[in-house]
Amino acid sequence: MINLIKGLLYRMINNKTFLIMPLIITPIVIAAAIYFSSSFVTRANIGVVGDYNVNLKSDEINIVKLEKKVPISDLVKNKYEAVISFENGKVQIDTIKGEDFKNRIEKILQGERVNFKEGERRGIASNIVGFITMFVLLLGVMLYRFFFDDKKGISKRIISANISYEQYVCSHFVSVFIMIFIPTALITVIAKELLNLDTRINAVEFIFIILILSLLSSAFGLLMSSIVKEMESASMLGVMINMLTTLLAGSFFTISNNKLIESLGSVFPQKHILDFTVFLENGKGVSYGDLANVLLVTLMMIICSFLINKYKMRRYNCM
Template sequence: MTNLIKMIFYRILKNKAYLFMPIIVTPLVILASISFTMNSSIKANIAVIGMDNSNLSIKDVKVTSIEEQPKFSDLVQDKYDAIVMYENGKYNIETVKGEIFKTALEDALNGKTSSWGNDLKRGTISNLVGFITMFILLVSVMLYRFYYEEKNGINKRILSSTINYIEYSLAHCTIVFTMIFMPTILIILLYSSIWGFNSNVSNLQLILIFFVLCFLGTALGFMISSIVKYDQNATLIGAMLVIITTLLSGSFRPVPQQGLAKIISKMLPQKYILDFPLAIENYKNVNYISIIIILIFSIVLIFLGIIINKRKLETNNI
């Protein structure tokens, strides 16, 4: 399988356009994410009715004074985290972010020290993981182009050599994983060594987090490439799946901890990858079991993809 990996890698090196995404775009996106993460300190964005925002100042909270009651959809669409109505010396808070956030905001409004609840205590690494999760998963889907290019002649290669189909598939997965993981972790570790992150997440834990994320992306991309016959369709379907699930998992913004949104988020692996650095940065117990489950889930996706493609190969429908 080593020779097969070298052969695929050699072909990739000859295609400079193919290298543009992992070698150039990936580091730029990561650096931009780091910059945004390091400069982001706003914990909440609230709209206040019946009070001048100059009379209300809360640390790390953006306060906007408005005259009319905004639509409820403004809360759902994250235009505001909460709407605060000030009447007769009392605050009435409307939010979709759950009771923990509501209580934290009430404490802040009343001059008490606010914990902001578990969903808003994202540190530097938690924010970084949340921001680049979607990008890594999207790139993972797009990097199987050479796998598609070889599909037409795959039966001849497999039948006329000593290479079995499992080795052939794993070679492609190895190449994709390497092209995602290596640039990502090198840039992050380099930044950590030179400037450092304001976080208690160690370099070994950083490696584990991005190893799991990149491995999940590799497995997801291979599974989609196995099911979908054409490259363009696979990219479109994969992009839609990644965008929807990443948004619902709460990678960018915490999802409402109630109702259907909470149930869906708990079914998505992106949530548990994000929960790992979140627990470390908040000095909570780290759930290694969920990380192991994601790794097992990723392995299952790869072998399901191999089984699907093997059956297609047997029926000459690859």
């Protein structure tokens, strides 16, 4: 099994596409996360459209006068926490911070005093993890290319290599995990140290989070590769599921104030990885519930992959 893992790693390393993804795209993703984090401020910037005297009684708010509504990208980049406008005499509040944040602003407009620091804020570490999640999950699918190349001759390879079916599939899983975890962890930690990022979590905690994410990615890629027959189909299916679930999980930002969508997003493991990071970042220790959820989903994916592949192997042997 060790020799098989070595052989798979050798084939991956000698494929330039496999090296470009983690070594070049990962730094770009981290740079984007840092850029979007650069506008995080202690006081919440609340934009007010038009010449209206709005008195928000809170030391945590900085009012910014605006001539017109700002694009949604300014809210995404955290340039403004929210924008208040008046249409037909009614107040309209635009924000991507969720329904709870919107309700707090409404209460302040009514003269109530509200503490914005009740919730946990996302910092640089949370943004980095949120941004690389989609990329790492996609990488997990793409790195199973040799699994497809070998699939038709899986029985012959197992017999000739004198290993069990479980060892064969496990070898691919371990090889993909190594190719995801080591480059991503190294680049992330190096970026943290060289740029002196105030992530509020140490390098060991960062590595542990990436380890969990890499396990999930490897399991996700194995499941996609087990379900379909061709690499192109696995990539297409993986991209669709990855984009939809990662966006709904709020890895980049909250995309809706709808309670149903928020509840749906909380089901996905990406959301629990992000919450686990936020928990650490806010000094709350280890969130064992989120950790257990991610590990459980990862284990279920691995088990399903083994069962699917075993069924397919028996079918091939009978043909």
